Amino acid sequence: MNDSVLQREIRQNRPFRSLAQEAMLGLMRTTDLIRRTFGHVVEGQGITLQQYNVLRILRGAGDSGLPTLEIGSRMIEESPGITRLIDRLEAKGWVRRERCPNDRRQVLCWITPAGLAVLDSLDGPMAEADDRALSMLSTDDKRQLIRLLDAIRAGSR
Amino acid sequence: MNDSVLQREIRQNRPFRSLAQEAMLGLMRTTDLIRRTFGHVVEGQGITLQQYNVLRILRGAGDSGLPTLEIGSRMIEESPGITRLIDRLEAKGWVRRERCPNDRRQVLCWITPAGLAVLDSLDGPMAEADDRALSMLSTDDKRQLIRLLDAIRAGSR
DNA sequence: AGCCTATGCTTGACACGTCAACTATTGATC
DNA sequence: GATCAATAGTTGACGTGTCAAGCATAGGCT
Numbered sequence: 001m002n003d004s005v006l007q008r009e010i011r012q013n014r015p016f017r018s019l020a021q022e023a024m025l026g027l028m029r030t031t032d033l034i035r036r037t038f039g040h041v042v043e044g045q046g047i048t049l050q051q052y053n054v055l056r057i058l059r060g061a062g063d064s065g066l067p068t069l070e071i072g073s074r075m076i077e078e079s080p081g082i083t084r085l086i087d088r089l090e091a092k093g094w095v096r097r098e099r100c101p102n103d104r105r106q107v108l109c110w111i112t113p114a115g116l117a118v119l120d121s122l123d124g125p126m127a128e129a130d131d132r133a134l135s136m137l138s139t140d141d142k143r144q145l146i147r148l149l150d151a152i153r154a155g156s157r
Numbered sequence: 158m159n160d161s162v163l164q165r166e167i168r169q170n171r172p173f174r175s176l177a178q179e180a181m182l183g184l185m186r187t188t189d190l191i192r193r194t195f196g197h198v199v200e201g202q203g204i205t206l207q208q209y210n211v212l213r214i215l216r217g218a219g220d221s222g223l224p225t226l227e228i229g230s231r232m233i234e235e236s237p238g239i240t241r242l243i244d245r246l247e248a249k250g251w252v253r254r255e256r257c258p259n260d261r262r263q264v265l266c267w268i269t270p271a272g273l274a275v276l277d278s279l280d281g282p283m284a285e286a287d288d289r290a291l292s293m294l295s296t297d298d299k300r301q302l303i304r305l306l307d308a309i310r311a312g313s314r
Numbered sequence: 315a316g317c318c319t320a321t322g323c324t325t326g327a328c329a330c331g332t333c334a335a336c337t338a339t340t341g342a343t344c
Numbered sequence: 345g346a347t348c349a350a351t352a353g354t355t356g357a358c359g360t361g362t363c364a365a366g367c368a369t370a371g372g373c374t
Contacts, residue, residue: 019303024191024290028188030184080323084324135312136312141308145183145184149180225352225354237333238332240355260352262351
């Protein structure tokens with residue numbers, strides 16, 4: 001009866017070797033659960049979570065557009081995958097690309113009106129999903145969580 | 158100067174729409190960072206984080222082995238991918254499979270001695286990685302984190 | 315101008331995650 | 345005992361993460 005939720009979930013009687021290990025596993029499982037939930041929200045618009053993230057970044061960038069790799073650096077994963085991700089978004093007409101005249105190595109990207117429309121239609125549902133996913137936590141709990149996560153990333157370098 | 162770490166990371170001046178949204182993004186970013194770190198630890202043995210998880214589950218199961226889908230259900234993601242994952246582990250000689258005589262629909266899986274050796278050689282490095290990843294948190298912080306994550310999963314069904 | 319290194323992608327190869335469709339068995343029901 | 349729904353896996357198709365290699369353009373140096 002002292003078992004944590006996680007110990008029961010993975011059906012292993014052995015206690016965790018350390019608090020750190022238990023927290024790590026909890027982090028993985030929790031995030032994967034949430035990622036799947038959010039994935040279902042956006043898939044209603046025929047879009048992927050990663051594609052959604054790219055569109056949000058481009059909407060935030062406004063009319064000046066963004067070079068391909070700059071988009072990548074603002075996302076979770078960096079480099080190469082971003083090219084193919086944007087390939088698909090361009091194929092669907094949600095992103096426009098153009099080689100930068102000043103620096104011909106760069107390829108600037110913009111979100112199209114169609115892309116904006118998709119994004120706007122998801123703002124409400126996504127905001128709801130955020131709130132619902134953490135509705136069991138008090139305001140103070142959420143602040144704690146944010147603080148702890150910030151600390152982990154700041155110390156990971 | 159009131160910007161949180163996350164706001165600077167994603168270079169967006171707009172504040173988060175809600176605490177929930179900020180916590181969600183923090184969760185994703187933190188977990189992805191950690192997953193990558195752990196991935197590098199296990200790749201030294203020519204193994205993947207998912208493959209490592211499967212082997213750990215099989216080691217925990219002992220001599221009686223486990224049916225394929227039971228392994229899947231103990232991991233983050235469920236069903237179909239598990240077959241191919243185990244295909245690769247079997248190809249490397251780390252897992253042995255055999256159709257169950259009692260219920261011929263099931264395929265039982267065991268970890269081989271070679272698989273055990275790989276796993277054992279990773280126990281130390283992984284334990285270190287767990288500790289290092291959260292070394293900036295106090296014992297109390299870790300307990301808080303575990304509690305908050307447990308609560309989120311418990312409330313998510 | 316000519317060369318060298320750095321930068322900004324792009325591509326190929328491989329490992330997953332996810333959904334849907336399909337096969338082989340089981341077990342329950344009539 | 346034949347039929348049917350449920351269970352256990354497998355397979356195909358597509359999107360994505362990751363690493364390594366390759367290509368074109370910039371910029372700095374001589």
